Amino acid sequence: MSEKKPFYITTPIFYPNAKLHLGHAYTTTLSDIIARYHRLVGDHVYFLTGSDENTQKMVDSAVKEGKEPLVFLDGIVENFASLYKGLDISYDQFIRTTDQKKHWPGAQALWQKLVAAGDIYKKAYEGLYCVGHEAFITEKDLVDGKCPDHGTVPEFIKEENYFFRLSKYAPQIQEKIETDEFRIVPESRKHEILSFIQNEGLEDVSFSRPRKAAWPQGLGIPVPGDDSQVMYVWCDALANYVTALGYGQDEVLYKEFWPANVHVIGKDILRFHAAIWPGMLLSAGVPLPKSLLVHGFITSGGKKMSKTLGNIIDPEELIEEYGGEAVRYFLARHITPFEDGDITRESFKEIYNANLANGLGNLSARIMTLAEKHLDVGTRPEPAGFEEEYTHALESFEVHKALDFVFTKVQALDRTITETEPFKLIKTEPEQAKKIIFDLTQELYSIARMLNPFMPETSEKIKAAVVANKKPENLFARKD
Numbered sequence: 001m002s003e004k005k006p007f008y009i010t011t012p013i014f015y016p017n018a019k020l021h022l023g024h025a026y027t028t029t030l031s032d033i034i035a036r037y038h039r040l041v042g043d044h045v046y047f048l049t050g051s052d053e054n055t056q057k058m059v060d061s062a063v064k065e066g067k068e069p070l071v072f073l074d075g076i077v078e079n080f081a082s083l084y085k086g087l088d089i090s091y092d093q094f095i096r097t098t099d100q101k102k103h104w105p106g107a108q109a110l111w112q113k114l115v116a117a118g119d120i121y122k123k124a125y126e127g128l129y130c131v132g133h134e135a136f137i138t139e140k141d142l143v144d145g146k147c148p149d150h151g152t153v154p155e156f157i158k159e160e161n162y163f164f165r166l167s168k169y170a171p172q173i174q175e176k177i178e179t180d181e182f183r184i185v186p187e188s189r190k191h192e193i194l195s196f197i198q199n200e201g202l203e204d205v206s207f208s209r210p211r212k213a214a215w216p217q218g219l220g221i222p223v224p225g226d227d228s229q230v231m232y233v234w235c236d237a238l239a240n241y242v243t244a245l246g247y248g249q250d251e252v253l254y255k256e257f258w259p260a261n262v263h264v265i266g267k268d269i270l271r272f273h274a275a276i277w278p279g280m281l282l283s284a285g286v287p288l289p290k291s292l293l294v295h296g297f298i299t300s301g302g303k304k305m306s307k308t309l310g311n312i313i314d315p316e317e318l319i320e321e322y323g324g325e326a327v328r329y330f331l332a333r334h335i336t337p338f339e340d341g342d343i344t345r346e347s348f349k350e351i352y353n354a355n356l357a358n359g360l361g362n363l364s365a366r367i368m369t370l371a372e373k374h375l376d377v378g379t380r381p382e383p384a385g386f387e388e389e390y391t392h393a394l395e396s397f398e399v400h401k402a403l404d405f406v407f408t409k410v411q412a413l414d415r416t417i418t419e420t421e422p423f424k425l426i427k428t429e430p431e432q433a434k435k436i437i438f439d440l441t442q443e444l445y446s447i448a449r450m451l452n453p454f455m456p457e458t459s460e461k462i463k464a465a466v467v468a469n470k471k472p473e474n475l476f477a478r479k480d
């Protein structure tokens with residue numbers, strides 16, 4: 001066990017039925033910033049992400065492309081990995097729910113705990129199943145007979161399933177959320193789930209499906225003791241947060257890192273994470289995660305970014321043109337995590353030019369050109385702690401505020417240069433000018449340190465330039 005404070009952070013596991021778009025990249029980038037911040041302040045961080053593979057929609061996509069599902073999956077997962085490389089995502093593990101060595105036995109161990117608690121029972125069931133949601137939906141959710149989110153007609157399903165007694169845990173879940181023992185951030189999402197529990201209650205959930213003969217061998221985790229059934233995909237998927245740590249098997253990681261400090265999710269999957277997941281954990285006698293960070297949607301031109309609407313921005317295109325650091329910067333500063341945030345190619349370009357190329361990039365070059373010319377040696381400023389405003393923002397997941405704080409410093413340095421004109425002063429008052437330039441380098445170093453969670457490479461480049469007393473290499477050179 002490490003002496004450092006453990007910090008376990010997770011992203012949702014993404015459906016690998018298509019390439020990830022900027023909305024998905026947002027969740028992962030936000031999580032990465034929080035993970036890097038905690039490493040920076042000395043915590044022992046474990047950062048998990050992955051893919052949710054045992055799903056019907058994945059099989060449908062594979063069939064459409066004429067590929068074997070498992071071959072199709074490998075291709076998509078490779079695409080995830082290259083996107084994460086482009087965005088410099090510092091994950092410690094990528095879990096795939098088709099992993100039969102770790103995930104399956106772990107999920108089955110969890111299932112057996114639910115059985116032991118008397119919370120799994122068999123029931124004949126009929127209902128409307130939306131493949132897009134991977135969940136049953138009700139008649140009253142439909143618009144013109146279709147799921148309004150996916151524009152598809154749900155399947156009518158009549159079958160015998162295992163159910164999970166979620167209703168039993170409603171009062172406990174409610175209490176843990178109310179008291180913040182299981183903290184939901186922001187408050188508005190906490191109220192949303194609490195009023196849902198109060199007004200509609202929590203019904204038992206269908207937790208298995210009959211195994212489909214057509215599914216490739218291996219797809220869907222067999223229900224322990226009943227091979228004719230596979231676990232419901234959300235039961236399987238949610239379990240990833242503990243199976244990745246070796247739950248039910250080799251529990252070294254599990255012992256150090258569970259309960260998770262934060263699960264980062266989008267607002268569309270709040271109920272699964274704030275009702276079903278805590279219900280499963282309570283039933284299994286496993287402690288609940290400490291918090292759930294629920295972010296809004298990335299929209300483009302005012303509409304939710306989605307394949308159906310055709311307004312997807314491919315993060316790889318932006319990375320190719322502007323670099324991964326610029327994409328990280330945009331997502332961190334110009335999207336407010338607790339609300340929906342808009343991006344268009346035009347707004348991205350404008351902000352890139354104003355704040356990065358002409359802002360931070362230009363400032364670093366100006367200061368270090370002066371330093372290279374007039375100071376004898378570079379200096380490594382003593383690392384001090386971080387200012388309260390910065391740490392407070394990051395501790396409360398308000399990454400945009402932390403970055404606003406850093407950029408206020410960037411502007412302040414720009415002003416200092418304009419007001420003191422060290423490049424002129426050097427001719428008349430060389431000592432005073434050198435002092436000003438020296439102080440500017442120290443401030444720049446401190447800015448670079450604070451940039452670490454947001455733009456790790458830029459942060460290193462600026463720090464190295466200050467230490468070497470040299471102009472940094474072109475920081476934001478855009479490829480047209």
Ligand code: MSP
Pocket residue numbers: 011012013014015022023024026027052237238239240265266267268269296297298299304305306
């Ligand atoms: N597989 C489930 C999660 C299981 S976690 C145990 C899933 N996958 S998903 O690929 O559909 O979505 C994963 C996350 O991406 C969701 O949290 C969702 O909110 C996020 N995003 C998808 N589109 C988005 C935007 N346009 N904007 C921001 N995030 C959005 O759900």
